[in-house]
Amino acid sequence: MVFSAGTNGSPAFKDDANMQTRIRPLLLVALVLLTWALPVGATEPLPLPDYRTESWFLPAGPGVTSGPVAGLFNPGAFGMTARAGTDLWYRRTAGTDLDQYGFALGRTLNFAVMGHEFAVDGDVARVWDFQLGLAHGNRRHSAGLGFRWATGATGRSPRQNSLILGSIERNRWMSWGSSAAFSLQSGAAQYLFDLGLRPFGRPWLTLNGDWTLVDGQRVFQDGVWGAGLEVRPWQGIALGMRARERASGDVDVAAVAGVTLGATGFWALPGFDAQGNDLGTAWLVRSQPTRAGMDPRALPVPIDRPRRTYRTLNLEHQYLTYQKYRYFDQRHLPWLDLLPRLEAMRDDPYLDVVAINLAGFSGRPSLLWEFRDQLRQIHEAGKEIVIHADRLNAGTLYVASVADRLSLDPQGQIAIPGVALARSYLKGTLEKMGLGFQAHHYLKYKSATETLSHDRMSDADREQRGRIVDVAYETWRGGITAGRRLTPASYDELVDGQTWLTAPEALAAGLADTLARWDGLLQWLQRDRHAGLASASALSNDSYPDEQWGRPPRIPVVFAVGACAMDDGINGRATSAYLRSLVHDDGVKAVVLRVDSPGGEVLPSDLVAAAVSDLRRAGKPVIISQGDVAASGGYWMSMNGTEILTTPLTITGSIGVISGWLWDDGFAAKLGVTSDEVHRGDHADLFTTVSIPLLGRIPRRPMSSGELDRMRDLILGMYDGFLAKVAAGRGLDITAVDAVAQGRVWMGQDAIAHGLCDRVGGLADAIALARSRAGIASWQQVELPEYPPRPLIKTPDLPNIPSLFGMTELIAGNLVTTESAQPIAATPLPDERPLGLPLIQAEFLQSVVAAPGQALVVMDPDLLPQAWLDTE
Known part of the structure; x- marks a missing residue:
């Protein structure tokens, strides 16, 4: 896969290709046209660096060359690069021993120096030109400006302070550059336009030309032309030529030969006049070149290299999740940051060993499955994998078991107690407190309210919970036994007989290969395996703007994580608006929606699902990637996707609707609290409450039989609508959907078998x-912009102080309230909850609070094994 990450801090609806960036080059062109109209006369000699005679170190025009070296004649070229670089050049004029040399560096803030020697009355004089500038842009368009000044023999070779402006526009087939340099001390000016064409839309063949004017010259009748071409027969090799007209009408030419090795490029440009006389050779060296280079390890040179090479991946104390704070967050490791590193290792033909430190490592269960799958692909590509860990549980041991050699800390341990699902029932507690509860429970498996309405597990709930336990246990056991070459029976014996294994016990049981620490594992690689550390440049998966002109097509990755709520959790209002904004964005070719939600309210779920349908009608595929849980409202968001990918550990389905009502059944009277009310409307008093000191407000009465009948009609009507939407989205018969619905949760493979998902797969x-x-x-690169944008700064965690009895309020029939689920829209990051509740349980309670007495599409968070609840 070839991709480049998007800008995480971009605004919600507009990325770098916003309107201001689009019009900036147009404003620059307008400024240039305006200066042409000024009544100035030609200034000779030109008191500015002259592109016509002083740019023979450029392989092509500045708009085509791009990068720091081109920024001296078009400062917009700095903004075309992915990162700051440094370019150096040197040219000696044949037969004169007169030199030209310089360097340019930077990106947004940039600096360039060019020195050249010239002969005056038999003496050699030197002039130094300096340029300090700013640039901004991306691979599609960029603009910049710079201030120039000079030192040295400026009296013999006139130089004036000047201002230069430039812009570059690119698409896949064409590059267009324009720049204008103006003296700040006279009317002297120089205008440069250069054009690049790629007939095949690929870097194999590039044609380029430029047109240079000075003040006082007519646009089409005067000026000096230049032309050239470049071919790239192999990656890292460039051959071509340049030609430029002299003021006299003669034409000079230069051959172009370039070699890019790793992160360094080398160019030679020997020049000749029309009679074939040598004009001198220019040499150019570029760091961070704009094109992909050859791997230096592929060269047949007699270098003493290690027989084997390895790369390290230190994930110590990292938590694998979706996003992180951009600053001061060392704990969280976004999957989209780790994934390109793994793919680069997999695809590196010169890498032999991957060494990974998993000490203190953990992550979301679905991402641990995806991580192991990527490691499996690395192993199948012929790489050896060695892993170090200190403390492992079933989930992280599942990841580590893919290793050819697993090192465990001598003081470490492995905990494999098995998988269990338990829940507490509060029916008796509510009765003793004097609180009544009515469960609006009309679907066999929709068990979210059973914790308040039952005193033991129902048969249907026991059935679906048993399946979750079995699949999680067997998935982990299957991977661990396959990787460690154990039998399922021997693993079961370890689970049932030992549960917690010390490091020596794990070694004896075959769960580890050696006892050592991370540095010891690296020493073993170097001493016993004779492996040497591979060069970092060989694993670069950077974006090279010259390999593909213009901005690459975009596939936004949208995270819908948390409870289905309007303004927190998945942030249905903002997330659906963002998805709709992609409908008319021509640069967006497809969308990946990562759903990790237990559900919640109907409205935000449906807003997201409707936006997915809008994208599909616009011809843009929407691929759904399910995470740890995509159930109820989470499945509602999934059902309209072009395809739904799930993992074996994903809990999905739960197609159903549920509600409940909590009221004062004597609790207030026990405390001596009385209440009264007046109302108009037969059911207005349903939502009146009695206020309990320190606890809050509780509805005063239960629902009447008529109100319960109405609630039943509403819930079953919504359920029928849910079934119809799933049937339409999945192309199934409603009867077939109902047979696997009724609120039943399914594991990923089961959901595929029942037609609710399409295939097993991760985010990659x-x-x-x-x-x-x-x-x-x-071959095309793609950008993967993330939504929501990653938050900026992680602030220190503050302790939570629970309220009396561990409850904050009793509002409109709901037992507990919680704080806002997310600090910003849909940020899938940890956020401590009152009472220390896990994220998903707190968001479930919040969903109930946000919709008192209303139907919800939410699964019971108690259906999740502990590993699913312990997400950060």
């Missing part, structure tokens, strides 16, 4: 499928 598979569905060629 979803991105690859989105590329394929959008018709994006495998």
Whole structure:
């Protein structure tokens, strides 16, 4: 997969290709046209660096060359690069021993120096030109400006302080650059336009030309032309030529030969006049070149290299999740940050060993499955994997078991107690307190309210919980036994007989290969395996703007994580608006929606699902990638996707609707609290409450039989609507959907068997499928902008102080309230909850609070094993 990450801090609806960036080059062109109209006369000699005679170190025009070296004649070229670089050049004029040399560096803030020597009355004089500038842009368009000044023999070779402006526009087939340099001390000016064409839309062949004018010259009748071409027969090799007209009408030419090795590029440009006389050779060296280079390890040179090479991946105390704070967050590791590193290792033909430190590592269960799957692909690509860990549980041991050699800390341990699901029932507690509860429970498996209405597990709930336990246990056991070459029976014996294994016990049981620490594992690699550390540049998966002109097609990755709520959790209002904004964005070719939600309110779920349908009607595939849980409202958001990918550990389905009502059944009277009310409307008093000191407000009465009948009609009507939407989205018969619905949760493979999902796969598979569905060629780079934008700064965690009895308020029939689920829209990051509740349980309670007495599409968070609840 070839991709580049998007800008995480971009605004919600507009990325770098916003309107201001679009019009900036147009404003620059307008400024240039305006200066042409000024009544000035030609200034000779030109008191500015002259592109016509002083740019023979450029392989092509500045707009085509891009990068720091081109920024001296078009400061917009600085903004075309992915990062700051440094370019150096040197040219000696044949037969004169006169030199030209310089360097340029930077990106947004940039600086360039060019020195050249010239002969005056038999003496050699030197002039130094300096340029300090700013640039901004991306691979599609950029603009910049710079201030120039000079030192040295400026009296012999006139130089004036000047201002230069430039812009570059690119698409896949064409590059257009324009710049204008103006003296700040006279009317002297120089205008440069250069054009690049790629007939095949690929870097194999590039044609380029430029047109230079000075003040006082007419646009079409005067000026000096330049032209050239470049071919790239192999990656890292460039051959071509340049030609430029002299003021006399003669034409000078230069051959162009370039080699890019790793992160360094080398160019030689020997020049000749029209009679074939040598004009001198220019040499150019570029760091951070704009094109992909050859791997230096592929060169047949007699270098003493290690027989084997390895790369390290230190994930100590990292938590694998979706996003992180951009600053001061060392704990969280976004999957989209780790994924390209793993793919680069997998695809590196010169890498032999991958060494990974998993000490203190943990993560979301679905991402641990995806991580192991990527490690499996690395192993199948012929790489050896060695892993170090200190404390492992079933989930992290599942990841580590893919290793050829697993090192465990001598003081470490492995905990494999098995998988259990338990829940507490509060029916008796409510009765003793004097609180009544009515469960609006009309679907067999929809068990979210049973904790308040039952005193033991129902048969239907026991059935679905048993399946979750079995699948989680067997998935982990299958991976661990396959990787560690154990039998299922021997693993069961360890679970049932030992549960917690010390490091020596784990070694004896075959769960580890050696006892050592991270540095000891690296020493073993170097001493016993004779492996040397591979060069970092060989694993670079950077974006090279010259390999693909213009901005690459975009596949936004949208995270819908948390409870289905309007303004927190998945932030249905903002997330659906963002998805709708992509409908008319021509640069967006497909969308990946990562759903990790137990459900909640109907409205935000339906807003997101409707936006998914809008994208599909616009011809843009939407690939759904399900995470730890995509149930009830989470499945509602999934059902309209082009394809739904799930994992074996994903809990999905739960197609159903539920509600409940909590009221004062004597609790207030026990405390001596009385209340009274007046109302108009037969049911207005249903929502009146009695206020209990320190606890809050509780509805005064239960629902009447008529109100319960109305609630039943509402819930079953919504359920029928849910079934119809699933049937339409999945192309199924409503009867078939009802047979696997009734609120039943399914594990990923089961959901595929019942037609609720399409295939097993992770986020990487979803991105690859989105590329394929959008018709994006495998050689093309793609951008993966994330939504929501990553938050800026992680602040210190503050302790939570629970309220009396561990409850904050009793509002409109709901036992507990919680704080806002997320600090910003849909941020899938940890947020401490009152009472120390896990994220998903707190968001479930919040969903109930947000919709008192209303129907909800939410699954019971108690259905999740502990590993699913312990997400950060």
